[in-house]
Amino acid sequence: MHPDVEKVLISRMEIDEKVHELGNILSRDYAGKELLMVGILKGAVVFMADLARAMNIDVRIDFMAVSSYGASSKSTGVVRILKDLDKSIENCHVLIVEDIVDTGLTLNYLLDILQARNPASVRICTLLDKPSRREVNVPVDYNGFAIPDKFVVGYGLDYNEKYRHLPEIYVLKKEIYQSVK
Numbered sequence: 301m302h303p304d305v306e307k308v309l310i311s312r313m314e315i316d317e318k319v320h321e322l323g324n325i326l327s328r329d330y331a332g333k334e335l336l337m338v339g340i341l342k343g344a345v346v347f348m349a350d351l352a353r354a355m356n357i358d359v360r361i362d363f364m365a366v367s368s369y370g371a372s373s374k375s376t377g378v379v380r381i382l383k384d385l386d387k388s389i390e391n392c393h394v395l396i397v398e399d400i401v402d403t404g405l406t407l408n409y410l411l412d413i414l415q416a417r418n419p420a421s422v423r424i425c426t427l428l429d430k431p432s433r434r435e436v437n438v439p440v441d442y443n444g445f446a447i448p449d450k451f452v453v454g455y456g457l458d459y460n461e462k463y464r465h466l467p468e469i470y471v472l473k474k475e476i477y478q479s480v481k
């Protein structure tokens with residue numbers, strides 16, 4: 301295990317099982333529809349790659365990159381689009397793919413932006429949900445795991461851009477994020 305992590309929260313096997321379960325549910329729910337999976341960079345990259353390969357219907361994939369607006373370290377809920385979708389989503393069924401929903405501010409804003417583009421539907425699929433931290437109510441349609449209020453890394457999730465490549469989901473040691481201002 302990486303020395304900066306306290307423990308494994310969700311193992312590789314539990315992640316695999318959940319991703320396949322979600323892939324089956326989504327394949328059933330979107331059968332016969334044109335689905336565009338939209339991964340939110342960068343955290344969702346690893347989950348997106350596995351989830352797309354767990355689908356047994358035809359899908360298209362694209363990515364968006366957003367960043368919290370302004371210099372404040374606290375999320376304001378206003379996000380700036382750094383990379384937009386390549387094509388129009390008018391009349392498409394869109395599934396937003398996220399690694400984690402925390403305060404909900406990022407998704408709340410993204411949902412507004414995408415809904416304004418007249419898609420056939422927009423739903424949210426997240427691997428992790430921290431419901432105790434929610435500041436705005438976002439409709440999470442598909443969720444892998446509800447987790448406690450601990451800072452987690454691995455499987456795409458970072459702290460200061462580190463740990464995204466680790467294969468499982470871990471609780472980061474407190475001293476790692478408390479020692480840096």
Ligand SMILES: O=P(O)(O)OC[C@H]1O[C@H](OP(=O)(O)OP(=O)(O)O)[C@H](O)[C@@H]1O
Binds near residue numbers: 344407
């Ligand atoms: O519900 P919220 O409180 O808005 O937090 C969730 C968002 O924060 C993380 O992204 P981050 O801004 O760290 O970018 P990253 O995906 O590149 O790590 C995560 O991937 C979600 O997009």
Ligand code: HPA
Binds near residue numbers: 450451452458459
């Ligand atoms: O626990 C977390 N880990 C990594 N990124 C995050 N963004 C919101 N919550 C988290």
Ligand SMILES: [Mg+2]
Binds near residue numbers: 343457458459
């Ligand atoms: Mg991050």
